[in-house]
Amino acid sequence: MPHSRRLERIAQILGKRLPGLTLVLENIHDPHNVSAILRTCDAVGVVHVELLYTTESFPRIGKKSSSSASKWVDRRKHTSVEKCYGVLRGEGYRILATRLEPDAQSLFECDLTGPVALVLGNEHRGVSDEAAKRADGRLYIPMRGMIESLNVSVASAVLLYEVLRQRLAHGSLTVPALPSDAYDHLLQDWLHR
Amino acid sequence: MPHSRRLERIAQILGKRLPGLTLVLENIHDPHNVSAILRTCDAVGVVHVELLYTTESFPRIGKKSSSSASKWVDRRKHTSVEKCYGVLRGEGYRILATRLEPDAQSLFECDLTGPVALVLGNEHRGVSDEAAKRADGRLYIPMRGMIESLNVSVASAVLLYEVLRQRLAHGSLTVPALPSDAYDHLLQDWLHR
Numbered sequence: 001m002p003h004s005r006r007l008e009r010i011a012q013i014l015g016k017r018l019p020g021l022t023l024v025l026e027n028i029h030d031p032h033n034v035s036a037i038l039r040t041c042d043a044v045g046v047v048h049v050e051l052l053y054t055t056e057s058f059p060r061i062g063k064k065s066s067s068s069a070s071k072w073v074d075r076r077k078h079t080s081v082e083k084c085y086g087v088l089r090g091e092g093y094r095i096l097a098t099r100l101e102p103d104a105q106s107l108f109e110c111d112l113t114g115p116v117a118l119v120l121g122n123e124h125r126g127v128s129d130e131a132a133k134r135a136d137g138r139l140y141i142p143m144r145g146m147i148e149s150l151n152v153s154v155a156s157a158v159l160l161y162e163v164l165r166q167r168l169a170h171g172s173l174t175v176p177a178l179p180s181d182a183y184d185h186l187l188q189d190w191l192h193r
Numbered sequence: 194m195p196h197s198r199r200l201e202r203i204a205q206i207l208g209k210r211l212p213g214l215t216l217v218l219e220n221i222h223d224p225h226n227v228s229a230i231l232r233t234c235d236a237v238g239v240v241h242v243e244l245l246y247t248t249e250s251f252p253r254i255g256k257k258s259s260s261s262a263s264k265w266v267d268r269r270k271h272t273s274v275e276k277c278y279g280v281l282r283g284e285g286y287r288i289l290a291t292r293l294e295p296d297a298q299s300l301f302e303c304d305l306t307g308p309v310a311l312v313l314g315n316e317h318r319g320v321s322d323e324a325a326k327r328a329d330g331r332l333y334i335p336m337r338g339m340i341e342s343l344n345v346s347v348a349s350a351v352l353l354y355e356v357l358r359q360r361l362a363h364g365s366l367t368v369p370a371l372p373s374d375a376y377d378h379l380l381q382d383w384l385h386r
Contacts, residue, residue: 013338016337042339042340043334043336044337044338045337069340072338072339108358145206145234145262146202147235147265148236149236150233153229153344154346157343161351161355
């Protein structure tokens, strides 16, 4: 792609990135799940995701075309729930853990138009007790079937698209999304990826 | 599980099944994708999905716990687009193909409260020309990223949960969902699964 077309395309996509939306991936181990999650993050416009790998290693993501979304979604590493949530709260995020607890709210009854970090847990263990307790709230995706669980990449997508839907409906996507200094920084950075 | 508890649980889940919602899986080949799709179908309450395998074989689904949702979602086989759509139209479904065409509607602008069959295509080729043309309409999931595609199981989940969300918001889920003869038939059938 010629430089000017590439610049135009990158500027266009960056103009639609959504600040105030991130996922916390807590020990999600399957590389296919992580790839699919990053692909959905790119599609919705997430700038960066938070990696909270305390018991597992972040999986090696393949080089398949479906995985190349990882190139466009930045990753920030955190070494503990406390530190991760501290950084996010300092940036103004409300932290919501996806876990079915007595006080959990249905996804469709949550207002997700403000800055929000959504915590997703390991495929087998779900969100840890600590990550659930320290969060500002807990939410669940309504399920009505015999099997009471969803694939974690599917769950991420349902969450992310509900955020996008609410923000589109709310009209909060009509103004330029990223602050201009973040936009400029990313534009230079992306041109060299 | 004792018989009475099992009966109660099955009756409860069947009472929440959604008639008037199905997916047409057109040559989706990856068993993980098909498993994840059936798991989401179960979670949302889809009674049966339509298999339209004209160029590929329906994949063998593993026996992992995550795949056992396939036990609770029936599958109907069709040998051509024409026959499949004929059956669905005879049952009152509006058929919407997920494909980006000039006339396609955004998912979030589609009214999905009525009976609807959503067509999903093969991982590489997408929905075929024939399946797209013969459908009653085309819809797309909004994407704002560098990579302009989603994993097919992720796309299915975004679609299915938008249908569920609209129907919950619309209040069309407050009446018993399945007709009583279908309910009775499925109840007997499920008890022996």
